[in-house]
Amino acid sequence: MRIDVLTLFPEMFEGVLGSSILKKAAEKKAAEYHTHNFREFSDNKHQSVDDYPYGGGAGMVLKPQPIFDALEQIAAPTLEGKKPRVILLCPQGERFTQKKAEELAREEQLVFVCGHYEGYDERIREFAVTDEISIGDFVLTGGELGAMVIIDSVVRLLPGVLGNEDSPVLDSYSSGLLEHPHYTRPADFRGMKVPDVLLSGNHKHIEEWRQKESLRRTFERRPDLLDSYELSPAEKKWLDEIKSENR
Structure with missing residues (x-):
């Protein structure tokens, strides 16, 4: 499985993806990880990725342009025309469960979009992603920790990652x-x-x-x-x- 993460803070993932089971999964070629600072896809000289919301209000909103441009490069369809799952980490999303982890573990590529600020431009939700997922009824400063939780939950289900193949079958909730x-x-x-x-x-x-x-x-x-x-x-x-x- 290929896992891509769009984030403003790729350094946050270094320790998590380079340790324990996630590290072993990469060494066994069961998973490969790629982090992308989507600020680098901004089309303005200041590399800004957020702006004030139309109609006023508190906070800043993530602009669609950097996300769409990044996904066009990272989440291209396969030769068979299959598009990868693009997951938006969002407190308004579907509650993450073990069943969802098992579903995602059957994919060839997962792309995670980790936002900051007040929220996302609605066009990102409507036209750029396939899933909106929340890890619980609370709000974090960004989507990075949620992405780490989901990646860990999914990768451990991939064939050959855990030493005992029965382990994920016997887990709580499975x-x-x-x-x-x-x-x-x-x-x-x-x-x-x-x-x-x-x-x-x-x-x-x-x-x-x-x-x-x-x-x-x-x-x-x-x-x-x-x-x-x-x-x-x-x-x-x-x-x-x-x-x-x-x-």
């Missing part, structure tokens, strides 16, 4: 439920003990315990997720038991 608890050695730490079932060696019982605890954690922490989750007969029984335990 199955529709939160992930079950994990334990490691020692089995008894300061009187706090690992559940006996995990030490039993009975893989069937261990898997059932994990499924039930995943359901329990979801019910206790994110019950809203159960509204769109289709329970199996066994899970329905477990959920009834969990509810009775919590009364």
Whole structure:
């Protein structure tokens, strides 16, 4: 996957893209990263990329020209005519989810547009991008941190990036439920003990315990997720038991 980022602060991405899993993904040729200062695409001698909003108001608005010109060079269609996904980081956008990450992980190229100032010229939204995404109901000073979050979430799903291919499948939200608890050695730490079932060696019982605890954690922490989750007969029984335990 090729990932391009349009930003006024490309230096912000150096540590993130050059560390941990994202660095390993680049070394394995699973992903390649390109940051572009879209100020360099400005058509005026001062390289300004913002201006006052028509009609007045507070703050400055990102002009369309630098963004359109940058995308014409960076986000060209493939020989097959397929256009890359162009993602605008915006608090008004669609809430980012694991499902969205899985969808984006199937793309060949992603382009992120990170704005600053008061907002974007509306023509950028209407004609230049394919997606508007928000990472939460809050406002940041720019789109860079949001882009980093999405890039990390997407790249770890690419084939061969994680050492264990089952890891992204078992993540919280991937199955529709939160992930079950994990334990490691020692089995008894300061009187706090690992559940006996995990030490039993009975893989069937261990898997059932994990499924039930995943359901329990979801019910206790994110019950809203159960509204769109289709329970199996066994899970329905477990959920009834969990509810009775919590009364």
